[in-house]
Amino acid sequence: MKKRNTISNTTNALGKMKIFSICVALIFCSNISAQSIDKGAERSKPNIIFILADDLGYGDVGFNGQDKIKTPVLDKMATEGIVFNRHYAGSAVCGPSRASLMTGMHTGNSSVRENPKWTKSGQPVDLSLNDVTVAEELKRADYNTGIIGKWGLSENLNEGAPNLQGFDYFYGFNKHKSAHHYYPETIWENDKLITIEGNVTQDKIGTYSQDLFTDKALAFLDNQTSEKPFFLYLAYTIPHFELTIPEDQKAQYSNLNWPLRKMKMAHYRHDENGHVTYASMVSRLDKDVGRILNKLIEMGVDDNTLVVFTSDNGHEYDNLKDEFFDSNGIYRGKKRDLYEGGLRMPFVARWPNKIKPGSATNHVSAFWDFLPTACDIAGVKPTAKINGMSYLPALTNAENIQKNHDYLYWEFNEKRGPMQALLKDDWKLVHFVNKHYELYNLKNDPSELNEISSQHPDILKQLKAVLQIARTEHPEFPLIKKELKK
The missing domain is CATH 3.30.1120.10 (Arylsulfatase, C-terminal domain)
Structure with missing residues (x-):
């Protein structure tokens, strides 16, 4: 029997298996009724964009009190939309957190509960064909789906691949380690590993990955038509280590006489000045969110698009013994902690005419709530048993009908x-x-x-x-x- 060890070797066979599994599930799940979608109603379904930062702390954004790093776009989103004050990541590190986001399961039940090497066997565990992702659920409502950026749930390059998990289009990193660098020499586009001409990872030469991701996201939006709604999962890698950004993007922080936190190069090819680089990366992230929002206005779909912004887990950069940015706000801990600083996330959402401008909620929500929320928006019910519950009522200021969790759990x-x-x-x-x-x-x-x-x-x-x-x-x-x- 031929060993399946690459995406290209498995796409057809696994895709057929997954389609068969989904069909069987739909036939036998008595609580799921057949969906009859009118074409006119289809066009009016809301678009969904979920933008995920990597290792951005609760306190790294202006709307949560940051006063050194400038985030004007996200702060404006907060004035035009809603801030969730008690939104929680799926985990204190990225892999299981992203799995929770995609599957609606917390780490006590998810198929991915730790980062790749932290398993009993030492071998990575990915999403499987048995997992039902938010992209697959939205495909049932006839959404076009795309993931751009850090996927990190296909270390084995087989059935965890995004194109086998409900995404029509993928551009980015399947594996975690590849996402550690901002000048990658290769990157995945769907099931093909392509070369980025001119990039030298070790020397930080070539095209910055943030540029690649934003350009591909804008191209994805350009390719959308009014015939179908779309779901874009834009998983940026900023401001995860390594800390680096083109020199010309450091101007607003370079002459502020901040104390030098000197970074050393090793696996991560850090720029030397940590404070300036970190702040510049976060502001660059903010600027690119603005490009996405402007594109929606240009397309004329702004009013019919929910845009969510959050982070995958607590910050890693700020030194808890000598805090400079107060990246965790008033909260204790950071990445890899189960205290609030490792789990409580910045969260802002914008949806004109659906979300009351300048609003905030203390509703307790978590990453595993995104799948049922997306299903709620799309008018379908989740096909698999999940831990999450929709936060659509809280989003749209209908908290009188918002259901609450009995508890949230992490391991x-x-x-x-x-x-x-x-x-x-x-x-x-x-x-x-x-x-x-x-x-x-x-x-x-x-x-x-x-x-x-x-x-x-x-x-x-x-x-x-x-x-x-x-x-x-x-x-x-x-x-x-x-x-x-x-």
């Missing part, structure tokens, strides 16, 4: 892991497995500074019981201490 097993976290109402439980529990009341102590488990044994007992039922077992992701296998 994480890198370095200091295994860890679990549970959020129920105002109570937050952080469990260092086989070590200790920490209990916080976020209403009274949003910064998680006062551990109060001894003062509330009844609450501790209740939340510990929920932990026992919040997850299912997975052979590659047991909650036992793991060492990174190289």
Whole structure:
């Protein structure tokens, strides 16, 4: 039997298998009714653009209090749309967070619960043909679908590939390590690995990947017609390490006499001046969001397009012992923490005439809510069992009919892991497995500074019981201490 080890070797066979699986699921799922879509109604379905930053902290944007880094486009989005004050990532690192976003499952039930090498076997786990993604759900409503940027859910280059997960078009990185660099020498376009002429990764020469992604996103939008709605998942890599940006884009921060945080080159080909580079990268991200919004106006589809902006997990750059940007705001922790700084995300959404300008909500939502929200917008029901629930009512200022989660759950097993976290109402439980529990009341102590488990044994007992039922077992992701296998 021929070994399947590349996207091009598997696309046809796996695609047929997936189509068959979906057909069988639709036939036998008694709770899913047949969809009859009128062509006129089809054209009026809202477009959806989901823009994801990489390692951007809650406090890195102006609408959440940032005063050093300029984010005028995102701040204007906040005045024209809605800010979610309590929106949570799927995980404290990117791979499982993105899997949660795509499948509507939290890390206690998802097929991808850690980054590639943090598995029991040391082999990466990707999305499988059994997973049903938001793109596949939207295809049922006849959406054109595209993913541009960092996918990171097809390390094995087979059935996790975006074109086998509901996306009509893909341009970007299948693997995590490739996404670590901003001058890639190769990149995937659908199932072909193409060469980027003139790029030298080690020397940071050639075309900056942010330019590639934004240009491809604008081209994707140019290719849309009024016949079908579209879904674009624009997964930028800024401001993930490595910290680098063309020199001419540092002008607004270069002469501010900020203290030098000197960065060293190794695997990440950092520019030397960390503070200036980081701020410049975030502002560049902001500027490109503006290009996308302007394109929608130019196309005449602005009023019928929901644009969401958020980040995949907490920041990595700012030094918690000597904070300069206060990237986590008032919250404790950063990337790889299950405290609020690792999980609570900046979130802003804009949808003219649907979202009340300048509004905000404290509705508790998470990445696994995006799939049912997109389905709600498109007028279809999720085909698979999921953990998420639609936040469309909160988006559109109809919180009187918004359903709320009983709890949110996370698990994480890198370095200091295994860890679990549970959020129920105002109570937050952080469990260092086989070590200790920490209990916080976020209403009274949003910064998680006062551990109060001894003062509330009844609450501790209740939340510990929920932990026992919040997850299912997975052979590659047991909650036992793991060492990174190289």
